[in-house]
Structures are given as C-alpha cells and as structure tokens.
Amino acid sequence: MTGEKKIYLxxxxxxxxxxxxxxxxxxxxxxxxxxxxxxxxxxVYSFGRKTVNNxxxxxxxxxxxxxxxxxxADCAIYSLTITIAEYQKMVQYIEQIASQKNNYRxxxxxxxxxxxxxxxxxxxxxxxxxxxxxxxxxxxxxxKIEEKDLSLVKPSDLTNLANFQLVFEGKLEDYTNRDxxxxxxxxxxxxxxxx
Numbered sequence: 001m002t003g004e005k006k007i008y009l010x011x012x013x014x015x016x017x018x019x020x021x022x023x024x025x026x027x028x029x030x031x032x033x034x035x036x037x038x039x040x041x042x043x044v045y046s047f048g049r050k051t052v053n054n055x056x057x058x059x060x061x062x063x064x065x066x067x068x069x070x071x072x073a074d075c076a077i078y079s080l081t082i083t084i085a086e087y088q089k090m091v092q093y094i095e096q097i098a099s100q101k102n103n104y105r106x107x108x109x110x111x112x113x114x115x116x117x118x119x120x121x122x123x124x125x126x127x128x129x130x131x132x133x134x135x136x137x138x139x140x141x142x143x144k145i146e147e148k149d150l151s152l153v154k155p156s157d158l159t160n161l162a163n164f165q166l167v168f169e170g171k172l173e174d175y176t177n178r179d180x181x182x183x184x185x186x187x188x189x190x191x192x193x194x195x
Contacts, residue, residue, distance in 0.1 A: 005087040008036040033155040058106025075172040078164035086139035
C-alpha cells in the first residue's frame with residue numbers, strides 16, 4: 001500500500017507540580033510529549049497520569065485535550081509526513097500497548113536516569129517522551145533515534161529526531177477552538193449549515 005499520512009507531536013506545559021519539577025531541571029518550555037494521529041487531536045496517546053488528581057498513578061493513556069488537565073496548557077504542535085506502512089506499524093504498536101494497558105506503568109525511576117544520563121530500563125514502564133520515541137522507532141520513521149537510548153529521550157529531543165514541521169505554538173485551548181471555528185466556517189461557506 002502506498003501513500004502518505006501525517007502524524008502529530010504534541011508538546012505541552014500542563015503546569016502541574018510534576019511538570020514544574022521537570023521544567024526546573026530541563027529549563028525547556030514543554031516537558032510533556034504525546035503523539036496524535038489527527039490534526040484535530042482526537043487521537044492523542046502518551047504515558048502520563050491516569051487520574052487528574054493523582055500524578056503518581058500513571059501509565060498508558062489516551063489523552064483528552066479538552067480536559068481540565070490541558071485547559072490552560074501551553075503547547076507546540078508539530079507534524080510529520082510518513083508512509084502508510086510506517087503509520088500502520090505505529091498504530092499496531094499503540095494498539096498492542098492499549099490492549100495490555102493494565103500491565104504498563106509510568107517510568108518514574110527512568111526520569112532519574114535522564115537526570116544522571118544513565119539509561120534505566122524497566123519492563124512495561126515508560127515515561128512520555130520515551131513512549132513517543134518508541135512509537136517513532138517501531139516504524140523506523142526516524143534514523144537519528146539510534147544515536148540515543150530511548151530511555152534518555154527528553155520531550156525537547158523529539159523534534160530533532162525527524163523532519164518535524166511546527167504547526168502551532170500557543171495555548172492548546174486556542175488551537176482546539178481554532179479547529180472548531182474553521183469547521184464551522186467551512187460548513188457555513190459550503191452551505192451545509194441550516195440558517
């Protein structure tokens with residue numbers, strides 16, 4: 001099967017306590033990474049908190065960008081064009097993790113490995129950028145990824161691993177509202193909205 005698809009890298013600053021702690025170390029504006037399979041950000045996946053109020057219960061999550069956690073988040077959104085075959089490998093990899101999501105947990109210990117620049121690999125445990133890097137790696141989309149251990153990849157490293165193009169930077173809420181406005185305008189100009 002030939003053809004191309006776009007995937008999206010979502011980097012956010014959710015302003016949570018954990019995010020602020022990580023930011024104090026990295027000095028980077030965005031310290032949470034997610035991967036999305038559509039421009040509207042309906043299919044967004046990462047490793048993060050499973051409940052809003054408890055950052056210590058984490059694992060594989062399908063993120064809702066209109067949730068309270070992301071309501072005030074700053075973000076940078078990047079796109080990457082890949083082949084259909086690469087896309088399918090990514091989807092299959094994520095579906096495999098999703099089907100066993102109760103066996104996966106957030107790799108808190110791995111964060112210390114990043115600080116010490118010493119890989120700490122744990123079975124079925126990933127942090128957000130480690131997960132996104134593994135999704136990119138499984139499809140062989142990026143060639144620079146072999147130069148870095150996946151357990152040391154920070155969110156700020158991800159944009160350098162492939163030919164990502166910046167799509168949007170600002171408030172995540174503004175991006176999602178912009179999509180709603182564009183859909184409404186398209187529907188209005190095409191005559192599909194009842195007057």
